[in-house]
Amino acid sequence: SSPRVPVLKLSSAPGVMLVLHLHSCVFLFWSTLLLSLSSSRAAAQLHKLDYNFAGRGTVEAVSALLGRVLQIPTRHLPFELEMVTSCTGAKPRASRSDLCFELLQRESITPGKPQILIRGTSAVDIARGAAHYLRSYCNMSFAWARTGGNLVYIPAVWPSIGNTPVVRWRLRDISYGFNVCTFSYTEVWYAFGSPSSQASFSESWENLIDWMALTGINLALAYTGQEEVYRKVYERFGVNSASFASWSNGPAHLTWSRGQSMHGVGGPLPRRWMESQWELQRQILQRMRELGIVPVLPAFQGNVPPLMASIYPHANITVQGAQWGNGTSAWLDATDGLFQQIGDAFMRQLVADFGMDTDGDGLGDVTEHWYEADGYFAAGHPPWRRRLRGAFGVAEADGDAYQNAYAHASRAYAAMNSTDPESRWLYQGWILRDTPHDLEVMRGFAAAVPPGRFLVGDMWAEW
Numbered sequence: 001s002s003p004r005v006p007v008l009k010l011s012s013a014p015g016v017m018l019v020l021h022l023h024s025c026v027f028l029f030w031s032t033l034l035l036s037l038s039s040s041r042a043a044a045q046l047h048k049l050d051y052n053f054a055g056r057g058t059v060e061a062v063s064a065l066l067g068r069v070l071q072i073p074t075r076h077l078p079f080e081l082e083m084v085t086s087c088t089g090a091k092p093r094a095s096r097s098d099l100c101f102e103l104l105q106r107e108s109i110t111p112g113k114p115q116i117l118i119r120g121t122s123a124v125d126i127a128r129g130a131a132h133y134l135r136s137y138c139n140m141s142f143a144w145a146r147t148g149g150n151l152v153y154i155p156a157v158w159p160s161i162g163n164t165p166v167v168r169w170r171l172r173d174i175s176y177g178f179n180v181c182t183f184s185y186t187e188v189w190y191a192f193g194s195p196s197s198q199a200s201f202s203e204s205w206e207n208l209i210d211w212m213a214l215t216g217i218n219l220a221l222a223y224t225g226q227e228e229v230y231r232k233v234y235e236r237f238g239v240n241s242a243s244f245a246s247w248s249n250g251p252a253h254l255t256w257s258r259g260q261s262m263h264g265v266g267g268p269l270p271r272r273w274m275e276s277q278w279e280l281q282r283q284i285l286q287r288m289r290e291l292g293i294v295p296v297l298p299a300f301q302g303n304v305p306p307l308m309a310s311i312y313p314h315a316n317i318t319v320q321g322a323q324w325g326n327g328t329s330a331w332l333d334a335t336d337g338l339f340q341q342i343g344d345a346f347m348r349q350l351v352a353d354f355g356m357d358t359d360g361d362g363l364g365d366v367t368e369h370w371y372e373a374d375g376y377f378a379a380g381h382p383p384w385r386r387r388l389r390g391a392f393g394v395a396e397a398d399g400d401a402y403q404n405a406y407a408h409a410s411r412a413y414a415a416m417n418s419t420d421p422e423s424r425w426l427y428q429g430w431i432l433r434d435t436p437h438d439l440e441v442m443r444g445f446a447a448a449v450p451p452g453r454f455l456v457g458d459m460w461a462e463w
Contacts, residue, residue, distance in 0.1 A: 050452030051369075051424060053099060053173055053218050057123025057292025059083055065210050065291065066130055069142065070152055078158040079133075080106065081126050084119045089167045097170035099218075101129030104165045116161065123292035125170075128216035132168065137161060142214050170216075176457065177212055177220035177293075180372070180428070184254035187224070192283045205284050213291045221372060222288065222295035222354075225281030226258065228274040229353055233345045234304075238311040245269045247305045247327070256324065259303050259374055263327030278353065285354055289368075296426050297350055299371035299416050300343040306330040312338055334375075334411040343415025351419065369422040373412060401437045405444025413449050425449055429456040 059081040067074040087100035101120035116133055120126035134140040134152075137159040141151045193206045212220060231244050239247075249257035250266025251273070257263050288295050306328045309317040316333035323329075332339050355364025416423040427445065446454050 048452060049173055049455070050450075051173070053124075053292075053294065054085065054121045055083065056218075056294065057290055059123065059126060061287075061290035061292075062123050062126045062130065062213070065127060065213060068206075069150065069210055069214070070134075070154065072154060078115055079130060080115060080117045081130075082117065082119045083123070083126065084121060086121070087119065087167050087169065088165060091169050095169040095171050097173045099125055099170040099173060100168060101125045101132070102165050102167040103129055103133055103161050105161050105163060116158070122218065123290070124213050124216060124218040125292075127213035127291065129168070131214040131216075132166070133161070142211055144211075174219050175215070175217045177217040178223075179459065180221065180223060180259070180374070181255045183221070183223040184249075184252060184258075188251045188254060188277075192280055205280070206287065209284070209287050209291065209293065212293060217293060219294045219296060219370070220288065222281065222285060222297055223258070223372075224284055225274075225278040225354070226298045226350075227254070227269060228278035229346065229349050231271075231274060233342065233349050234308075236345060237308065237342060239305050239307055241271060242268070243307055244305060245271065245274075247307075257303075258298070259301055261320075261323035261329045263322055263329055265327065281354060289356070294368045294370055295354075296370040296372045297354060297367060299350075299373040299412075299423075299425070300339075300346040301373040301375045301412065302332045302334055302339060303375075304330050304332045304342070308332070334408040334415075339411060340415055340418070343412075344418055347416060347419035367420065369420055370424045370426060371416050371420075372426045372428075373416070374428050375408075375412065401440040402444045405441040406448050407444075409445040409448035413454075424453045424455060426455050426457065429458045 062081055063074045063077065063079075066077055066079065070077070086098065087102045089102075091098075091100075099121045101118065104117040104119070106115045106117050118126055118129040118133070120129050131142065135142075138153075138155060140153070141148070143149060143151075187205070187208075190203055190205050190208070193204055227248055231241055234244050235241060245268035247257070247263050248254070248267055248269045249262060249264065250269060253262060253265045256265070285295055304317065306319050308315070309319050309330055315338045316336040317330050318333070319328060319330045321328060332342070351365070351367055352363045355367045357363060358365045413423065413425055416425065429442075442456070446456075448454075
């Protein structure tokens, strides 16, 4: 068994990752900081993020983005784009990141038309540099239709930035996009491209991803299309396609059947719709990767069709009524061997369907190693915590909370890590909020994952 972890203390020492603050809105969550937790036998420590965002994406993708947004041929862009390993000048003391962009003035081959050299450490950083020039020197703006849309124009003469390079460093490595809920509340209705809305970021994944890159978002959830992956996996475990479709919610409520306690609402989910979302996800991922935006894919978290309790009567599956609406929910305990089997099968299918094809056989071979899994949270405590707390809600002992959290998180991470040894686990931290022992649970989760690979999004602190 693992020892208890002492109280975490935040540090401002160089190289230490601090807390991720996510500014909340109905549609998007973004961030500049991330909390990376782990433990040793001596103490809990904050660890530097174990990931490299530099060098991702292509300058050709950024050039195409700028052509779309400015609505001009790429050959008429005033920019020269270059990916670099570092920027000139000293990094500010507040920065804990090596990611940056810089703008430099160049003499243009066309008299009277200045040319701007934009360098960045990734495609996203280059796009953010271009957006900085267009916003700050050309008075342009980029937004969703509901807030006025894009305000762009082509000046007769592109403004000069002067002789002094403009250099900007990220304060932290990550700018993060989305919350799991937005993928059914809003984005489930998006097509990939929408020619009628090219002047704004509205109802189009292409436009939205363009906005993300111009804003500097380099890590974002990619939750679309997972139902088709789960359908394939559960069929191997005895749940046919019709049963899965009836158990899943309809499009507007997918958030609550993907990981929480509501099922069969607005369904059954049509097979063709699942397939079309799967195809859409592949388009989304291709564009994100071209622009250097790292996708965070879903991981198995124990939410299973209730039918599996009868197919596997000896498995540790808790079946209960839905918290909202109709249907029945079932939760497979992570310490049960069946959890690992389904988790392995899901990860293999996920990588094959949504990973990058490195050998040309048409199947994915590797992802960017980022996965999101929360488990049971919207309907209260998971079954293993409710049993510990007792019938009258008496809080479990600290040691039991820690040990059980450690055991369950270890198995949940193993379900990712056995298929992808480089797995990073992104966890929504607002889930642990309502008992004095939640920190013990978080310590257990953090101790179960290698240093720098368990990352907590603090979505609760600012609500």
